[in-house]
Amino acid sequence: AQSVTQPDIHITVSEGASLELRCNYSYGATPYLFWYVQSPGQGLQLLLKYFSGDTLVQGIKGFEAEFKRSQSSFNLRKPSVHWSDAAEYFCAVGYTGGFKTIFGAGTRLFVKA
Amino acid sequence: DTAVSQTPKYLVTQMGNDKSIKCEQNLGHDTMYWYKQDSKKFLKIMFSYNNKELIINETVPNRFSPKSPDKAHLNLHINSLELGDSAVYFCASSVRTAGEQYFGPGTRLTVT
Numbered sequence: 001a002q003s004v005t006q007p008d009i010h011i012t013v014s015e016g017a018s019l020e021l022r023c024n025y026s027y028g029a030t031p032y033l034f035w036y037v038q039s040p041g042q043g044l045q046l047l048l049k050y051f052s053g054d055t056l057v058q059g060i061k062g063f064e065a066e067f068k069r070s071q072s073s074f075n076l077r078k079p080s081v082h083w084s085d086a087a088e089y090f091c092a093v094g095y096t097g098g099f100k101t102i103f104g105a106g107t108r109l110f111v112k113a
Numbered sequence: 114d115t116a117v118s119q120t121p122k123y124l125v126t127q128m129g130n131d132k133s134i135k136c137e138q139n140l141g142h143d144t145m146y147w148y149k150q151d152s153k154k155f156l157k158i159m160f161s162y163n164n165k166e167l168i169i170n171e172t173v174p175n176r177f178s179p180k181s182p183d184k185a186h187l188n189l190h191i192n193s194l195e196l197g198d199s200a201v202y203f204c205a206s207s208v209r210t211a212g213e214q215y216f217g218p219g220t221r222l223t224v225t
Binding site: 031032034036038041042043044045046049088090092094095096099100101102103105106108 | 117144153154155156158161163168169203205210211212213214215216217218219
C-alpha cells in the first residue's frame with residue numbers, strides 16, 4: 001500500500017544548528033515529492049518539490065531536500081535554523097499513477113534559543 | 114490577490130445544524146481539494162475535483178457534499194453536524210492531479 005512515513009513526531013534544535021527532517025515513502029515508481037510547512041493558525045505552504053532530474057532540490061527559506069531512490073527517502077535539510085522556522089513540516093507524495101497526494105503525519109519543529 | 118481563499122475562517126455551530134464552507138482560487142488551476150486536519154495535525158484528503166468532475170471521494174460520511182460550480186470554486190456543505198466534525202478544513206488547488214498544491218488559510222469548525 002502507498003504510504004508516507006515521517007518517523008519523528010517532534011524535533012528540537014538550537015537556533016543556528018543544522019536540521020534534517022526524515023521522510024520515507026512506499027511506491028513502485030518514482031513519485032512526485034513535496035515538503036510543506038505549516039505555521040500555527042496558517043495553511044500549508046510549499047517549501048520545495050521534486051518531479052525528476054537533479055536529486056538535490058532547493059526550496060524557499062534556505063531549505064533543500066535530497067531524493068534517494070535506493071532508500072525511498074526525501075529528507076529535508078537546512079544548514080542553520082532560525083527561530084522563525086519553528087512550525088509543523090509535512091512530507092507529501094503525489095502518486096503519478098493516480099490522482100492522490102498522501103501526506104505524512106508531520107514533524108513539529110521546536111527551536112530553542 | 115489571495116491565491117486560495119476560504120470563507121468563513123471560523124465557524125461555531127451546534128450539533129444537528131447544516132453549514133457550508135466556500136473556497137475560491139484565482140490561480141487558474143484545474144484541480145481542487147478538500148482536506149480535514151484533526152487536532153493531531155493529521156491531514157486527510159476528503160474530496161478532489163478536476164475540471165468540475167469529482168475524481169477522489171474518500172471514505173467520508175455522505176453528510177458531506179462537495180459542489181464545484183466552476184473550476185475556480187469548490188464548496189463543502191455539511192448536514193447534521195456532529196461533534197466529531199470539529200476540525201480545520203483546508204481547501205487546496207493544483208495545476209495537475211498529484212502536483213504541488215496551494216492551500217487556503219483553513220476554516221476552523223467547532224461543533225458544540
